Amino acid sequence: MEKRKIEFGTDGWRGLLDDDLNDHNIQIVAQALADYMRLKSKNNRVAVGYDGRRDSDRFARLFAEVLRGNRIDVILSDRIVSTPVVSFTCVHRKCDVGVMITASHNPPQYNGIKFKASNGSPFATEETALVESLLGHSLPSFDEKGIEEIDLMADYLVHVEKLVDFDAIRKAGLRVAIDSMAGSAGTVLEELLKKHGIHAETIFGVPQTDFAGRMAEPVERNLQPLADFLRKGDFSVGLATDGDGDRLGVMTDKGNWMNVQETILYLAQYYKGKKGMEGSLVKTASVTDKMLQLFPESEVADVQVGFKYVAEAMIENDAAFGAEESGGFGFKGHLPERDGIFSGLVLLEMLANSAHKTLESFIAEKRKELGEIYYDRIDQENDSPARYKVLPALALTSPAELANFKVTGMQYYQSSRGQINGLKLRLEGNPRWLLLRVSETEPIVRIYAEGENQQEVQQLLNAGKNLFEAIDKV
Known part of the structure; x- marks a missing residue:
């Protein structure tokens, strides 16, 4: 059985569509996970979701059919979702593993698979290695029947609404511009804000297989459309999510990029100060050491680059907040995992609870208080x-x-x-x-x-x- 092209990295497996990501290899990986479940499963249940890339929905169903062929209970999303929704489903519905068909922010000719643990965090290195060792171990089995196909988003939104102070955001009169970069976050953030009476407008809110011709990574060089939209409109802040909705990029009301290092520092200061959110902080080695000026060194853990290492340290230390310099943030009380939508909501709450109505003025004050990075x-x-x-x-x-x-x-x-x-x-x-x-x-x-x-x-x-x-x- 061919397994040459299936190589897992720090965040799952990614490869070129057709050459690497094809029906045959999806079946091989799905069967390897099924064999893994025989060794490690507690609840015999897996959640499966997918993004808007070409073939993602079909690959997700095929993956689910192989799992069902191995008598594993499968919860399959009935629509495109962001990766954090699958992570949340693992926790909420007591799944042993979450499977997300996505290549995150990679170019559209790629696709991939991410695995999530039962607590919603990225798969640990040793667990991924075990799945990889089982590739080609046995022939795939199939069963189209018995797959539970449901809306994974509904429970996730109920959970998020319990954690965010939407009243404060509404009372502050914040006006939010959103760029979903034609990725899986879609118009979820806009709809959630509007439900609570908050003005929000989204560009590129419909998932597209080619991400509307852009790299779906929320960094300054890719966000000119959001910058233009902000400058032409009347907004307080701009938020951008990546291809699978687990990372966040931020722009000011004037269309200026908010350095991710500043985003991390300000979010850490705000979230750690919230009631019930006491705890240590976790950052990758590439994140600003100004954290050590703001907090005691004993409260800040430095880990290697990769959010899986942030998640592991967050769980081990019961940390309040974790971050990486590529725009991934984890929050106590939510998930030990990146979530672009939830991160954006926390940032809005932070701005709403300040004396500022625009992000530009908020940053100016913070730079006076904490210095520039x-x-x-x-x-x-x-x-x-x-x-x-x-x-x-x-x-x-x-x-x-x-x-x-x-x-x-x-x-x-x-x-x-x-x-x-x-x-x-x-x-x-x-x-x-x-x-x-x-x-x-x-x-x-x-x-x-x-x-x-x-x-x-x-x-x-x-x-x-x-x-x-x-x-x-x-």
Whole structure:
């Protein structure tokens, strides 16, 4: 049985439609999950959802049929949903596993599969490895009957409405512009806000297989349509969700991008201060160290890049809030998982409870209170085999100085294969650090830096590039 093209990464399996994602391989993965369920299942139940990509709905049904062929109870979404809805369904309906057919923000020629644990979090590395080890272990079975096809969104919305102060948002008179990027979040956020008397308008609210010609990643370079919409209208804030609705990008009323690092810092400060939301904080190593100025170091956990690591630490530490620099946020009381819709609602609640009616003025005050964040990242193509030697070499030599700054601490991170694939150097002064990462799946090295001004950040990024170039010449 062919399993060469089925390789799981940190967030499931993604590949090209037809070449990788096809009926045959979907059946192979579904049967592997069924075999996994025989070993690990408690309730013998799986929730299955799908986004708006080509073939997602068909793949979801095929996946469900294989599970039913193995006498597993299946709850199948009756419509396109965002990934967090599947995560919530796992918790709400006591499912052992959630399956989401999506390739997140990848280009439209891709599709994929995400697995969710019974608590709604991303599958742990060892669980994914077990499923992968069972690929091709047995022949797929099928049964079209007995699949419970329901609206997964309804229960999710009831849950969200209990957690968000819509009255405060309405009383503040906030006017919200939304860009769903033709992804699976659709008009859900707009409809929810309007239900509570809040003005909201959505662009690209109909899911499309090609995401209307854009990359469905809510970052500044992809959000010009939202910026234009904000500048032409009368709004307080702009919110954008990605292809499968688990990430959030934010723009001000003037159509200016809100740096994700600022979004994280302000949300952490607000949410940790809410009644009943006490607890520690979790951030990936690439998130601003200004968190350590705002909160005691003992209350902030630094984990390697990837939301699965954030989720694991949130659960272990009963954390109030977790975040990654790509726009994924997790909240205590909701899910140990990213959720673009819920994140947007918390941001609106934060703005509503401030003295400001627009995000632009809110940010201006916060920058006076907390200072500005100076941070940048570069992704550099590097196909040299020597790139894998850089981080282990640094971990062994432990440099005393970098870019004329004393190194005060070093933390390294390991891949699922036990290789050092990330290393963070903390430097004298705070915040001041350099993070180096080597991609396991692409010929790319990622270099991140934070400093006390933009010139300093560039200096640190250049130092990071030089480290890779120096090793390459050895």
